[in-house]
Amino acid sequence: MSAEAGIGQAVRTGRRGERPLGARIVYEVSKFIRKKPLGAFGAVVLLVLVGMAALAPIITPYGPLQQGTGPALAPPSADHLAGTDQFGRDVFTRIVYGSQISLQVSIGATVLAIIPATTFGMMCAYFRGPFDLIFQRVVDAFQAIPGLILLITIVSILGSGLYNVILALAIPASITGSRLQRAASMQVTGRDYVLAARSLGATDARIITRYILPNIMAPIIIVVSLGFGGYILAESSLSFLGYGVPPPAPSWGGMLASDGRRYMYVAPHMFIAPAIALSVVVFGVNMFGDAMRDILDPRLRGSG
Amino acid sequence: MLAAGVSSAGGVHMAKYVIRRLIGMVPTWLIIMFMVVFMVRLIPGSVVDLLLQEQGGGGSYQEGIDRAAIEKRLGLSDPVYVQYAKYVVGVAQGDLGESLWDNQPVTTLIAQRVPVTAQVALVAIVTSVAVSIPVGVMSAVRRDTPVDYLLRSISILGISVPGFAIGTAIVIFPTLWWGVTVSFKYVTFAEDPIQHLKLIIPPAVVLGVQLSASVARLTRTMMLEVLQEDYIRTARAKGLRETKVIVKHALKNALIPVVTVLGIQITNLIGGSVISETIFAIPGLGRLMVSSITARDYPVVQGIVVMTAVFVMLMNLAVDVSYGYLDPRARPA
Amino acid sequence: MTSRTFESRVSRRSVLEGIGVGALGLAGAALIGCGGGGQAGGEAGGSAGGAAGGAASNQPKGTGLPLTAPVVQGKEKPGGTFTEHTTSTYSQHDPGTALATNIWHVIGEKGLEPDPQTGAIRPHVMTSWEVADPSGTTLVFKIKPGIKTHNMAPWNGREFTAEDVAWNLERIGGLYAERLKIPAASFQRATMVANLTKAQAVDPTTVKVTLSKPNSSFFNGLMDTRVPFAPKEMDEIGWTDPMKMGGIGPFQISEWVKDQKMNYKKHAAYFRPGEPHFDNFNWTIIPDRASAVAAFISGQTQMISSVNQLEIDQIKKAKQDANLYQWVDSNWHHFRPSVEYAPFKDLRVRKALLLAIDYAQIMDGFFGSGWGYQAALNPGFPEGWKPDKVKTLPGYNPDTKAADRAEAQKLLAAAGYPNGKGIDFQIIFQNTSGAAYPENSQRFQAQMSQVFPEMKVSLKPYADNASFSVPQAKGDFQMVSYVITAAPDAVIDMQSQYYTGGSRNYGHFSDKGLDALIDKAQAELKTDARTALLEEFQTKFVNDWVPMYVLGAQPARVMVQGNVAGFDTTAGTWYGYSATTKACRWFYVDK
DSSP states (O other), X not given: OOHHHHHHHXXXXXXGGGSOHHHHHHHHHHXXXXXXXXHHHHHHHHHHHHHHHHHHHHHOSSOTTOOOSSSTTOXXXXXXXTOBOTTSOBHHHHHHHHHHHHHHHHHHHHHHHHHHHHHHHHHHHHHOHHHHHHHHHHHHHHHHSOHHHHHHHHHHHHOSSHHHHHHHHHHHHHHHTHHHHHHHHHHHHTSHHHHHHHHTTOOHHHHIIIIIHHHTHHHHHHHHHHHHHHHHHHHHHHXXXXXXXXXXXXXXXXXXXXXXXXXXXXXXXXXXXXXXXXXXXXXXXXXXXXXXXXXXXXXXXXXX | OOGGGOOTTOHHHHXXXXXXXXXXXXXXXXXXXXXXXXXXXXXXXXXXXXXXXXXXXXXXXXXXXXXXXXXXXXXXXXXXXXXXXXXXXXXXXXXXXXXXXXXXXXXXXHHHHHHHHHHHHHHXXXXXXXXXXXXXXXXXXXXXXXXXXXXXXXXXXXXXXXXXXXXXXXXXXXXXXXXXXOOOOOOOTTTOHHHHHHHHHHHHHHHHHHHHHHHHHHHHHHHHHHHTSHHHHHHHHTTOOHHHIIIIIIIHHHXXXXXXXXXXXXXXXXXXHHHHHHHHTOOOHHHHHHHHHHTTOHHHHHXXXXXXXXXXXXXXXXXXXXXXXXXXXXXXX | OOXXXXXXXOXXXXXXXXXXXXXXXXXXXXXXXXXXXXXXXXSSSOOSSSOSOOSOOOOOOSSOOOEEOOOOOSEEEOOOEEEEEESSOOSOOOTTTOSSOOTHHHHOBOSEEEOTXXXXXXXXXXXXXXXXXXXXXXXXXXXXXXXXXXXXXTTTTOBOOHHHHHHHHXXXXXXXXXXXXXXXXXXXXXXXXXXXXXXXXEETTEEEEEESSOOTTHHHHTTOTTOOBOOTTHHHHOSSOGGGOOOSSSEEEEEEETTTEEEEEEXXXXXXXXXXOOSEEEEEEOOOXXXXXXHHHTTSOXXXXXXXXXXXXXXXXXXXXXXXXXXXXXXXEEEEEOTTSHHHHSHHHHHHHHHHOOHHHHHHHHHOSOOBOOSSSOTTSTTSOOHHHHTTSTTTXXXXXXXXXXXXXXXXHHHTOGGGTTOEEEEEEEOOTTOSHHHHHHHXXXXXXXXXXXXXEEEEEESSHHHHHXXXXXXXXXXXXXXXXXXXXXXXXXHHHHSTTOTTOTTOXXXXXXXXXXXXXXXXXXXXXXXXHHHHHHHHIIIIIOOOEEEEEEEXXXXXXXXXXXXXXXXXXXXXXXXXXXXXXXXXXXX
C-alpha cells in the first residue's frame, strides 16, 4: 500500500490509529527523509555499514588476509576495485571486512561504556551524599587527563588486540559519560512520582529501574549516536601511534595510518580507500546522531 | 555545577565559591596523581629493563645484573604507594622530579615545551572560533534549510576525517605535486619570528579543523535551544530587528555553554597535538608525553599529566566563574 | 626511541700475530684526517675533477657483494651545512653503557677503522697493533701523535695521548664499574675487548694491554662503531649534558636541544689542509617517516637512510639528480624460535621450517632487490658464506623449493605433527612504523598456512621497543621476528647469539658441540685455522643445529642529494653508523 493511499485513508477516517502498520512506517520514514535529509543519509550509511559487515563473505571476491590475489600495489581495476596492497591483498575486500571491525569497535565500546556510565550516573543522582561527592572527583580526574594518553597507557598495559582496544576505548568513556546520565537522572529524581514511590515503600532498585531509567533513555540514545563515530576515529588515531588494532586485521584505521601512509607515494589508493570509508561512515553516523537528537531532545522540538 | 554557588549576595559569595572549588580540586588532584603514578608503572617493560636490555656482550660479564642497585638509584625500589606518597609530597613543594634518562628537572623540560604547544593551541582556538561560531549561528537561524545542510556537512566533515590524515595530506600532496612542503626545521620565536609563525600554522590548521566542527555544532544546538526561550519571543514581539535579537540576546546566552565546552576541549587539544606535532616535527608537549611513555620516563609522564590537569581544572573554574557573571539569571542583583 | 636498525661497523679480518704494521704498509701515511686514509694507496677520495671513476659502480669489490656507489664530480665547494634527520635526540650519552647511537659517534674516534668495502683493518687513532708475545696475552698498540681534542673547556685542544687510550680501553671493558658505581653488566661493549685485565700507557704513544687469555677477536672489536674513545676527564665531567662533551672527532657540538636539534661545527684541527669538508653538520628531528621523505624531496635534508624501493621510486621522480647508494648490509633479519616451546625442541621440526620458508618472497616483498642470502654468518664477514653459496643450499635454493617443502612435510609427519597439526605458536614483533617485522611476519604466516594447513601461527605485535624487548629478553615467546646488527667479529657474533647463555641467545638454544667450537675459535690465533673452524660452524648450523631462521642480510640504501660528493669513499658493508661517523669525508660540489 502506498504512503499516499495510507495518508489519504487517515485523513478520510480522521483517526491515525486505523492506518495499517506498514503504511505507518512508510509514512514516518518519508517524513524523516523530508524533514531531515542529512539524518536520512546517515541512516543509509549505517544500513550500508551493517549490510557490508553482515554480507562480507558474499560480496567480496577474495579473503581479507589472502595474499597474492594479484600483483602487489596494483592500482584499481576491474579485478580489484580498490587496487591491491603490498602483499597483493585486495583492498576492496579488506575495506568490506573492515566494516566488521569498525562495528565491533564502536558498538563494543559504546555498550561497554554506556552500561557503567548510566549505572554510575543514576546511582550518583539517586544516592547523592559522599558517594556522589567522591565519584564526581573521579570523573573530574578522568576529564582532566588527556584522553589519548589514557588510551595509550591502557593499551600498553593490556597489550595489543581488538578486545583490548575496545576495552581501552570504553574505560574513560564509561567514567566521563556518567556525568550526563547523572544530570539527566537528577532531573527525574526530584519528581513527584519518585517521591511518591519511595513513600509507598518501593526499594531503591525498583525506583531506579522502573522510574529513572526509562526517563533518561533519550539522553542515552543521543550520547550513543553521537559517540559512535568517535570510537572509530579514536581507533584510527591509536593506529597512527601504533596502539590500534594490530595487523593483519583489516581495520580501516590501521589500513589508513600504517600501510596507507607508508605506500602513499606510490599507491595512493591504499590511503584514499580507507580514508573515504572511514570519513563517510563517521560523517553518516554523526548526521544520524544529530537527527536523533533533534527529534528526541524535548528542548529542541517545536518550530524552527 | 555551574550557577549553584553563585547567589545574589555578590562578591563575597563568589570568593567563597572559588575557594570551595579550589579545595574541591585537591582530592581530584590526588586521584589524578594516584592514577598516573600507578598506571605508568603497570605498563610492562620498566625503564630498568630498557637500561639493561640487550647485553651487547656475553661470557664473563653475565653474572648477576644488579637491577636492585639501578632501581634504588632511580627511586623505583619502594612499593608503589610509597613512591606515590613521596611524589605527592614533592609536588606540594613544587618539585616534579627529574627525568630518569638524562636527569633534567621535569619542570625545565615542560617549560621548554609548553610555549609552542600553547601557541599552536591558541592559534587553533582563535581561528576556529572565529569561523565556527558564525557558521553555527547561521546554521541555527536557517535550520533545516539547504544552507543549514551545507554548513553542517562541511563542519561535520571536519570531525569525520582523522587528524593525521589531514596532516599527512598537508605534508605529502604538495611534495607529490610541486616538490615543496612545510619546513621541518623548528626555530623558536626569538630566533626567527616569521619562520616560527609559519611553522605554527599547519598544525594549528589540523587542530583547528577538528575544533571548528565541534564548536559549530554546539553553537547551533545552543542557539536552537535559546531561540525558543520566552525572552526571545518577547524581544521579537517588541519589534526588535531580527539581527539584533540574534546577536544581542540569543548569542550571548548561547555562547556560555560553548565556552564551557571549550574548556573541556583543551584536554583534547593536547591529545590531538600529539599527532600534529609528530607529523610536523614540532617539539611540543604532546610529543614529549608520548615519547616519555615509550621510554618509561615516569617522572616526565607524571609531571605532564599533573601540570595539564591543574591547567584544565583552573581553566574550567575560570570559565564557571565567568559563567556566573555572564548569565543574567545568575548575576548578583 | 632511536631506530634500532642502525647499520653497523663490522670487522673483517682478525689480524693476528703482529701483522698490523707490515701488511698494510701505510701505517705511516694513513693518518687521522677522517676515516684513516682513503682507498688503497690513496689519500682522501673524491677530490675535484680528475678523480677516478665515473658512473655508478656495480662491481663487487673484494667481498664479492654487490655495491652501488656513484661517484659525484664537480668543482669543490668547501664549507656549507649538511643536514640529516633522525627521529629523536639521543637519550644516552655514555658510550660505554649506551644501547643506541650516541653523540660519541660524531665527536669521538675509534682505535681502528674498517675499510668500508673490504673490512680490512686500517689504522686510526692506533697506528699499529700487534700480539706481542707467544702466549697471546700481551698486546701493544702505537698511538698517532698530534691528535688534538676539541677546543672547549677543560681540554682546550690538548693532545690526546696513550693515557687517554688506556683509560678508554679499561673503561669499555667495564673495569671501572665498581669505582663508578655502575653495574659491570651495563658496559654493553665489554665483549669487544673481552679478557682485558689491564691497559697502561708505557709512553705517550704506546699502550700495553694484558689479557687473561688469548682473544682472537680483540683487534676486530676495536673497529666497532660502538667503542669510540673519549678524553679521560669525561668521568669527572659526567655524561648527562651533551653540551659539555668534547672529543677528538671531526665535528664538535655546538647546539643541542632535546627533541629538536643536534648541531655540530667542524673541529678545525682535525682536517688536513686543503681537504674539502662541511663547516656545519646538523641533525633535525623529524619523528614521522612520511614527513622525513618529504623533507628530503624538498631539499631540507641532504641525505635519507634506510629508504625502501618505493621511497626511492618516488624520490627519483621528484629529484632526478639524487643519488642512490646501496650495498648488502650487516643487519640480518630473522625469525628466532624458542626451544622452550616443545615442538621446537625437535631438530626435525626446526629443519622442516628451514626448508619450507620461501626466503625470497619475504625479502623481495619488503626490500625489493639488493638483499643477500645469509645462513649463519653475515656475508660481509670474510669467513661468511657468500649469497651465491647460500642460495644453493636446501631450503634457500629457489629452484628446489617444491621438493624442499615436500621434504619438510615428511619431516614434520615423522616428528608427529602431520601437516603441522599440533603446532600452534605465536610470533612476537615490534610494530613500529616502517619496520620490516610486521610484513615479514605476515608473509611468513601466509606461507606456513599454505604449506602446513593444520599449523596455527598467530601474530602479537608490540607498540614500542620497550614493551617488545621485555618478552624477547626474558625468552618469553615462541618465536620472535627481529633484526640483528652483526657484531664486528664472527666469533663474537655467533657467541652472543647461540652460545649457551649468550647475551643475545633469547631462544635459549644450547648445544655442547656448538659451545666447544666457539671456545676453540676464540682461542685460535692463527687465521687459517680460525677460518676453518668457522667453516665447520656454518655447516653444522644448517645441518645439525638450526637454531635460527635467517631471512637474509638487508640491503642498506641511502639517498644523497646530487650536490654532495665523497659518499662513494665511505659506502660499503662496513661503513658504520652512516652519517654519524662519516660525514667528514663528504663535501659539496657545484652542480
